[in-house]
Amino acid sequence: MIRSDAARNRAKVLEAAEAVLDEHGLSARMDEIAHRAGVGVGTLYRHFATKEALYQAIVTSRVDLLLEQATRLQATAAPETAFFTFFAQIVADAGRKKP
Numbered sequence: 001m002i003r004s005d006a007a008r009n010r011a012k013v014l015e016a017a018e019a020v021l022d023e024h025g026l027s028a029r030m031d032e033i034a035h036r037a038g039v040g041v042g043t044l045y046r047h048f049a050t051k052e053a054l055y056q057a058i059v060t061s062r063v064d065l066l067l068e069q070a071t072r073l074q075a076t077a078a079p080e081t082a083f084f085t086f087f088a089q090i091v092a093d094a095g096r097k098k099p
Contacts, residue, residue, distance in 0.1 A: 010047045012037040014061060017054055030054075066090070 002010070016037035020028040030051060034044040048054035069089060073082035 006047075009037070009039050009043055013039060013044050013047055013054075014057060017058055021058070 017033045020033045020036055030044060031041050034041045048057060070086055073086050077085060
């Protein structure tokens with residue numbers, strides 16, 4: 001079981017990492033992510049030992065969010081509306097990412 005403060009720090013790091021990656025792409029620096037999250041670099045590395053581990057957590061988080069969106073749309077919209085709405089969300093999200 002993860003402590004509540006550790007869970008909050010992890011969430012802050014993931015949120016900051018998404019923002020920094022959106023701005024700087026894969027050249028984003030770990031110290032910038034830690035600074036943006038309001039945590040020390042040591043805290044960032046306690047949660048994510050490498051930049052690759054951080055990227056993996058972000059991708060997993062994004063996939064989980066996409067699955068939640070798809071499930072919600074499936075339950076509330078006609079199939080063709082759900083598909084095109086989901087597809088438009090993916091395109092809009094991808095458009096704001098920096099390579």
